[in-house]
Amino acid sequence: MPVVGKVYLIGAGPGAADLITVRGARLLAQADVVLYDALVTPEMLALCERAEKISVGKRSGQRSTAQAIINQQLVECAQRFETVVRLKGGDPMLFGRADEELRALEEAGIEVDIVPGITTAVAAAAATRQPLTKRGVARSVAFFTSSTAPDEPEHRSAGPAALPATDTMVQYMGGREAAATAERLLALGRRPELPVVVIENCSRPDQRILRLTLSGLAHGLDTANGPVLVMIGEALQRRAHQAPD
Template identity: 75%
Template sequence: MPALGKVYLIGAGPGAQDLITLRGARLLAQADIVLHDALVTSEMLELCPQAEKISVGKRSGQRSVAQQVINQQLVDCAGRARLVVRLKGGDPMMFGRADEELRALEEAGIEVDIVPGITTALAAAAATKQPLTKRGVARSVGFFTSSTAPEHSEHDAIPETDTLIQYMGGREAIATAERLLAHGHAPDKPVVVIENVSRPDQQIQRMTVAELTQGLGTPHGPVLVMIGEAMRARAQQQP
């Protein structure tokens, strides 16, 4: 039986190369093999020129590598390399399917460690200068996505929190807005939509829940939708 290497699940952050952690960058520079998501930028992969790179991209609405195949690739790579990195956009523990990969590695007896990354919601709050919490206005934040496993396709609950953050929300914008209105949310509740956060082609839109019912067109990159009174622009705030 071949010696087993160690696998690191590393968060690449929202996209910009200099928003990965120092620990993540150091491990990338030492990696023998890097299995990376489609959302990981080419600039990020410049941090591991020595590594064998394997794209295991998973993009909503596009053909992608099945999760079971990725799990097996991680196990196989650990059987032939000392240091294997599974590089994920954002943070591995936030909508990153880390549970499935951890289970597969643990069942195979492979040592695994996790390096957190800046999750997209926090990067978006910084990019828009819009805090997710606000004293006297918002003291709770809920993260959700409409992308679920097939057996949970009917799951459409929206958290009951002051600020709502929808990951991968571009395709679901109309349905989300309609559900919010149906549950009594105010039509004029502020919404901030950010596409390609932290990247050169970043786009920011401000609107209301009522306007969100018209949809967001066809996004060209990952979209985050932030909803709540905490998203209301300050009097002197720049767009």
């Protein structure tokens, strides 16, 4: 069957439906089919009522759709539908496996457009009123993750050298790995009182903010099943007159 469709990789943002871009919402309303991941909320899916919806959720530690199958589904949908949306939590170009999906679509000769979304780190900084940079304190930020698929052990970070050298560190998908990160930073000589802010379910009604220190983080996190982001650095120090969370 000839290829007739176009695929849009759209960032859904951190969770709240009103944090998607205007362009992203418009394309969702026009979509014929939407392939969405596990972090996309029902409120977001309400923006594409007319579309056929296909769950291709990928969650760490849970049974999920293999990436190769998602790639195949995207190609097949583009051969059946005019407007195909691949809806990803956050921004599709950051920890979203966009490279693999882009390569599969490009190899099949399918036109692709990318609509950025608000990445969770930026939304978390806003939700906690805690800038990631601070004049005279923090001038660099690194986004990183230790998570990897079970069948890709060669991509797993190991040892202190794997941690980025930066003023502010933001660990995506950090619920289970954050304690190990804290232990490695302590071993590298970072001070135990270094400020840490953890946010779970950022921008959603069940959002939860935890403020602790690097030594406290090393003891582990008490989190539920929602996505967790961990921010570490001197810039995360609470301001003297800052309102409570």
